[in-house]
Amino acid sequence: MSVTEQRRGRRIMMSPGELDAFLAGQRTCRVATVSADGTPHASALWFLWDSGALWLYSLVRSRRWTQLGRDPRVAVVVDSGEEYGELR
Template structure:
């Protein structure tokens, strides 16, 4: 993975990044479509090494990624300037598991489905849903960039 070159003084540590990605709920996913960039919000899971997207397999995003798996994902938070923080993950998306997902046991998906269920499906006791419309995409980062403007006060 390429190291972050700029903004190292305000970059998050690995622990800060992992806690941030565990807490935040919405990412913005950028793919490359036939007519140019395509950006959409989506829920996600982070397992400490890869970002996971549970996406509708007949979406424009999925179609774009089958043509060109390059992807950029941003998760950000904050309202005031000195509160801004975020993470950008660049990599390649790869489908994992059955498509669409029906819930057949799959060891490769056990951990991320626990993470996703705990984060988003508390009303369902954290149980993962399988509507036979979604599938999993794993993004293994080639580059991670982070920023936390709250650290500017210390500079």
């Protein structure tokens, strides 16, 4: 990644207060876990942002919870915006 790309990312980066307000107003995220063979498994979930904690709503017998029991790595994406300057 070049320095130019990093600077562009900083233009859309949120402050802690902006991030807190953004996440408090959203409800859907994409969660990625790692399958037994190492492939990613991504799915949409509802979530709640509460005092700096992300609470995910999921069935405990779901594929993602089985995968998390085996490998705790997880990625969560919450985004909005159409144009680059609108991305959050």
